[in-house]
Amino acid sequence: MLYMVDMTVNLPHDMPADRADDIKAREKAYALDLQRQGKWPHIWRVVGEYRNISIFDAADHSELHQLLSQLPLFPYMVIKVTPLCQHPSSLQAQS
Amino acid sequence: MLYMVDMTVNLPHDMPADRADDIKAREKAYALDLQRQGKWPHIWRVVGEYRNISIFDAADHSELHQLLSQLPLFPYMVIKVTPLCQHPSSLQAQS
Amino acid sequence: MLYMVDMTVNLPHDMPADRADDIKAREKAYALDLQRQGKWPHIWRVVGEYRNISIFDAADHSELHQLLSQLPLFPYMVIKVTPLCQHPSSLQAQS
Amino acid sequence: MLYMVDMTVNLPHDMPADRADDIKAREKAYALDLQRQGKWPHIWRVVGEYRNISIFDAADHSELHQLLSQLPLFPYMVIKVTPLCQHPSSLQAQS
């Protein structure tokens, strides 16, 4: 099941640089891992912002919440989830 | 180049059913054609709304505007375009 | 899987009364049917508004969209869907 | 009498972890206690957010305010209360 997830990051300005670097490194490793598992099929950077638009593919709402709440940047993000389904005008819906 | 396009449809309640059906049929044919050309790689229905979230792949801004303004439903939609680029934590960015 | 669905109805003021009555009667029959099937476990009226807050229980996003888009009042409603999951402080999560 | 309560938690990033843990533990115990008393019949996690949607059942507005203002997380939450009543299309309204 697909979900659009819109994530905006707001790191506190007074966070020490090495702590920020550590969180970002863990975030990246985690994101790559979920992509390799097929749980996070798309992640795009929104141009000019510290924000991404992603598509997640999760078995159910609980799994998605688990995946998102374990993001190392989770405490510093504003996240909005939008459930998606097949569009009747998509190629996939024609078969 | 990728763009997220968020489209919400507001058909006037007094539009005759056959006219609405005609516009929707042309919209669907057009959407399928652009998908087959690779210009419109993703289209998803937002659950519970007459709205879609799409990803367009256009050569430049002008082409995207051409593609969108020729949608048969264009006069009845609120459209918002967000430019996207590769995310540094995406699998594609690792190679 | 649970979803909160927030529905606000805006009937055009010039809709003939018998047509409005017919739509509302079909809406009610449909709502009762979905409740009996267990798909729509809760529906509450928001006090002072022509609006309801509902909880739907659907197998997946596609089923929810099917259920909502077949509401007789669907063309006249603003709908917002919020995916819900078990809260760690709920009684159900303690067992 | 039923109320929908929408609670979003914003813990300060500089709160010491043990203090946050203590508040959350007391919040959970309090939430379970109110659920067992039947005052807080539903609590759901909003997917991807540190936020819940709840249904409270209180004797009157004063009791609800007492219940909410004693939440250990109350100083760190944005809360919005919406009064609900029986919907004419609910199963309960048919008898």
Added chain:
Amino acid sequence: MLYMVDMTVNLPHDMPADRADDIKAREKAYALDLQRQGKWPHIWRVVGEYRNISIFDAADHSELHQLLSQLPLFPYMVIKVTPLCQHPSSLQAQS
């Protein structure tokens, strides 16, 4: 139990004057009746707008919804209900 009710009226510009006058006359009679019964203890005009701020005193949410949904202007109003309770710094709370 007290509720603040904020009502904004939007009459369609093409409503015939005699029909508007009839609705307003019935609205006024109804408002006076509820005030005499003590259900609607305060009604104030918001200066410069076709809008009022009111305080209702109802036995419960259901009664309030009954009172509001029977307003002759109900189909033409945007209504927002806010539940109120005794303030700890009010004179009434000191006794």
Added chain:
Amino acid sequence: MLYMVDMTVNLPHDMPADRADDIKAREKAYALDLQRQGKWPHIWRVVGEYRNISIFDAADHSELHQLLSQLPLFPYMVIKVTPLCQHPSSLQAQS
């Protein structure tokens, strides 16, 4: 002359408890004094929030601003003032 005043309190989380208690005690004394003088005829708590809805009765705008800006919590509040007048459907307007 009547004014609706909507006040939301945002105390900084790092304010020492005794300082907060002192401000709240002075706020309460001041609020009671203005109520006894008839300047602040109504104050209600908004259920679930650290916010009140009040009615002030002041000789003119200047007096109201004096009254509000001397609130001990003034620096920590978001205040919105709405001027009110007699409603033509109020009981008072019928005599």
Added chain:
Amino acid sequence: MLYMVDMTVNLPHDMPADRADDIKAREKAYALDLQRQGKWPHIWRVVGEYRNISIFDAADHSELHQLLSQLPLFPYMVIKVTPLCQHPSSLQAQS
């Protein structure tokens, strides 16, 4: 007593031109009359919009509501009233 009044005009597109002209002519005459009486000391056009920012000087809220609700364009305007008082850094406050 001074009030800022922000008025935005939305004339229906299907209003016959002569009816619109008549309303505008009466609006202008009324506005000039109130300016001559000193009730409406300032009126400015907001550049690029069918909207004005005005300062009214009325004896009290009731008078202001009378003045505004008798504007010929009143049914077609969105109006927002903001009460103003002397600023401590104004020249007038120094004497």
Added chain:
Amino acid sequence: MLYMVDMTVNLPHDMPADRADDIKAREKAYALDLQRQGKWPHIWRVVGEYRNISIFDAADHSELHQLLSQLPLFPYMVIKVTPLCQHPSSLQAQS
């Protein structure tokens, strides 16, 4: 003096096509004329919307309001004007 002007067009769906074409033709001629005069140095289409972002260069506010209010599409547009001045980091400010 420079102004950013953001214009969004909302043509009524029931406007006859020849009337819409006539207005658009006059709008285009007028826009070209102002560009040739140097009053309207930039006009860009916002991708995916019936909206433009423009820069106007007018002698003063009055002239700008004259220019904008004579746009044939003026009654059908939402316009927002933002005054601009030289930026201290612009090349022009370095000489």
Added chain:
Amino acid sequence: MLYMVDMTVNLPHDMPADRADDIKAREKAYALDLQRQGKWPHIWRVVGEYRNISIFDAADHSELHQLLSQLPLFPYMVIKVTPLCQHPSSLQAQS
């Protein structure tokens, strides 16, 4: 040329009182000076808020930005500028 300027002040709660007093004293002296020069013909306090509505009269946008950016409170204010021009229904426009 006239501009409406809406200024809201947000002083940090942890600013030392003597520093705040110093900034406010300089702000007042500066405001009085600009009023005496005729650059700042009106300043009004918005009732109940730490905010003013002002009218500035500047030769051009650059001068206005100079005037505003030199306000001692500038770093602590949210400012919104709205360009104004003569209204066709003003007394001044009749001569």
Added chain:
Amino acid sequence: MLYMVDMTVNLPHDMPADRADDIKAREKAYALDLQRQGKWPHIWRVVGEYRNISIFDAADHSELHQLLSQLPLFPYMVIKVTPLCQHPSSLQAQS
């Protein structure tokens, strides 16, 4: 390809002055360099705000994101990007 970029700066009030000066000096040098390269053809100050409206000319979305994310003030800005294309009523579109 053109983009409108709207940048609002929010420097923390407790940033030491020399650090702020250093960031601003690097920002200015960087802005001038991009202007000289033709990547940043327009930058205007929004009157009365610590904000600019800019036009960028970038080869693609990736380049624009690179340019913006390397702004020394990037961590302290709210940025919004709007893709622009040639307007059919522009002089450039007539040839």
